[in-house]
Amino acid sequence: MSGLAIGLLIALAVIVIALILLYRFGTKLQKRQEDAQSQMQANSQVVTMLVIDKKRLKLADSGLPKIVMEQTPKYARRSKLPIVKVKIGPKIMSMICDEKIFDLVPVKKEVKATVSGIYIMDVKGIRGGLEAAPEKKKGFFKRMSLKAQKKVDELNAEAKKK
Template sequence: MSKVTIVLLIIAIVMVAVLVVLYFLGKKAEKKKAQQDEQIAAAAQSVSMLVIDKKKLKITEAGFPASVVNQMPKLMRRSKLPIVKAKVGPKVMSFICEASIFDSIPVKKEVKATVSGLYITSVKGLHGSIAQAAPKKKSFRDKLRSKYKETSEALEKEKAEQQKNKKKK
């Protein structure tokens, strides 16, 4: 065998090994996430709060106590998290918000939120419904992806019809 084929073979084996390791790490992370979601759901409470401000900040800049910052993984300390400052009763508190609902939280309005510790999992309007934010413009890549998806679905339908017509004949 030539040196090039040996090198390519070794690279292929290493890549397969890396993919297998990533697969099992992903499975493990999924189980861990499911367990954490169960714990969050078990400790959830419904609280009415007045949202003062919302920003994406690093956990160290958000004003959380040192004990909360120390419990966070080191990678999470450097990343920006959706932080909501809200008045709950007489206290002004900072909460970490779920990224999927961060855009739908209204500022300077009273809401009823499902809170688990310092983590907001869902929000409902206290006085009526929450006005949805204007939808974001689709990027060029998203437009191309949606067009591709539509055309591929249309082609699949045409192929299915052609196969039905062949079977009937």
């Protein structure tokens, strides 16, 4: 065998081993996340709150308790989190919101939220329901793919007519 073939076989073996390790690591992380999610669901409670403000802030600027900052891994401290400032009863506090529902949270309105600790998991409107999240501006590739799909649909419709 030539040196090139041996080098390619070694590179292929390294890539296969790396993929196997990534797969195992990913399944382990997925199990951990599912366990944490089920634990949060078990500890959740419905609370009525007034949403004062919502922003995406770094952990240091968020105003969360010191214990939260200490327990957060160092690599995650620099990332921005969806933070919601709420008033629950007489107390004003900052809470972390689920990324999926952050756009649905209305500002300066009273809502019923499913809360687990300082994490907002779900939001329901009290008076009049929630407003739909505003549509984000579509990116260049998204617009082009929609145009291409539209053309394909038109061509298929013309082909069916013939």
